[in-house]
Amino acid sequence: MRQSFGPAGGLDALRVTEGVWPLGDYADRQGYDPGFILSDTPLPLPGAGRWSDDLVELLPEARGQGDPTELRYTHFSVRMSRSRGLPLYSACNIDGAQSDRDVPRTNTWRRDPRIDPQLQNLREGYGDERRGLFSRGHMTRREDPNWGSRDIAKQADADTFHITNVAPQRQGFNGGIWLQLEDYVLDNTDRANLRVTVMTGPMLSDVDPLYYNRQIPVAFWKVLAFVHPDTRELTTIGYRRAQMDYLPRPSGGRFVFGDFQDSQVPVAGIAEESGLDLAAWAEFDVMAGASAQMELRVSSVSDFYLTR
Template sequence: MAKSFGPAPQTVSTFRVVNTVWSIESYAERDGYQADFVPGKKSLPLPGLRDWSEDVITLLPEAARDGALPYELKYTHFSVVMSKSRKLPLFSAVNIDGSQSDRDVERTDAWRKDPRIDLDLQIIREVYGDASRGFFSRGHMTRREDPNWGDPETAKQADADTFHVTNAAPQQQNFNAGVWLDLESYILDNTDRENLRISVITGPVLTAEDPVYYGVKVPVAFWKIVAFTHARTRAPTAIAYRRSQTSFMPRPQRSRFVFGDFEDTQVSVEAIEIDTGLDLAAFKAIDVMAQAGPQVEIRVNSADQIILER
């Protein structure tokens, strides 16, 4: 059974939270994640739901779009799919155009809910607040800088879009650094310079054993899959990466929570598929560790230790 501790949720700080929502109509032109974005690979669609097909949040009828998946929240250059039972993203998928990237966009820094789905199925305050008191940060799944490309207005809108709580999961601030932070930049530096486009899928590993903090089940592990055109081979390539925040998580006095390995690891896409219950077939087909099997983990201490070639 998952353990729980913490003071009453009403003590959580509301700093950086916007109570108003944008109109549903204002999202009409969001393009979302594009499956054909990575050069040389005809289609890398969003992960299939597999084990989560009965546990996704669908868009309200007035927000549905013809021809679009009924559960896909489209934002500027990225998309999110949400779990109903956990009120957290199953994954967030972004397209990054390194040749048009604008890293100077002013940080929006104001979190809000998305009106296209039930507002009660979105976590905005419950577990978030002062880290010194054991609360968590709103950890971006799609990094705020990643979709910030194109013309200035588009890049600015993309930044604001990443501050929807649908794109966040509880993370300790110290966790959101190191390899996790540097991975996309490292991949772009090793991408075919004529095809500076990558797609990144990021999400939490949601399990029944996740510990409960302030009434919210908090994921212990997170994952990324990055697809790109390899600089040397010019072939479409994917790598998978997994990180645990166990060693950063607050614990009550005299607690002896043990959650497993604390290390950053490169794993196969198949391993992520097993962890998450999602269908990642398109990414498995171009995985550099496809032959390694799901049991193999390669510990990494910096982004430049990530294996990019079979």
């Protein structure tokens, strides 16, 4: 059963712009590279799975030779759900050897002119957490694609501030392991192979609660891929995090919570819950062969298993 709490007032008018970049500005965006880690073992973008009839397509005037459902940015790509107006996932290539963490934060959210603006919620439900509103939670973390020359890194940072790369998150949720996992994996890779690919997305469900006229995902997932320094093999790990405990309570009531914590989970389990086809990634999972419902509770990034 859906529940709806709170009025749709107090919308955030700061840090957003109604201006969009010209379509021509996106002509050089290459997006996600499947062969970024190992050219002979490419990791394709997930298959649409149960979302095959719900993918947002680029407007006719914005289409090129590529997949019309792939929004390409600098070092990352996004696919979106039409029915939810949210990303199904954002997939990013990270080159730790060329990372530029000193790029100034763009900090201005905007729509992408290549798709229907009605599918891009720039303002509703976002704003001051003390008023029960939500943060614009990056799917691809703003620092991750910021590598290469300074100009390219600056472009990548600005690209992460498209609202297509966002799902509603409570500020208390958006920290800890959620932000540290990519850095932890990079710190545990060989210095000669400082490359990581990370996919991030919301777990979208028909029973997600309703706030400010929008359904809010209560869980999120990540899948990371890298070459393990000891085995020299392509390796993937899966991570699930829920924000149920951070959601605003209904006035005069309370939620009954499940045992939601940070968990390392099989990639096959993420595929089953998200409805996406992650078979190419599940093949290299450190938890391959485990039940899709298995969860390993983690309290810090050092709790993650990086080998089978």
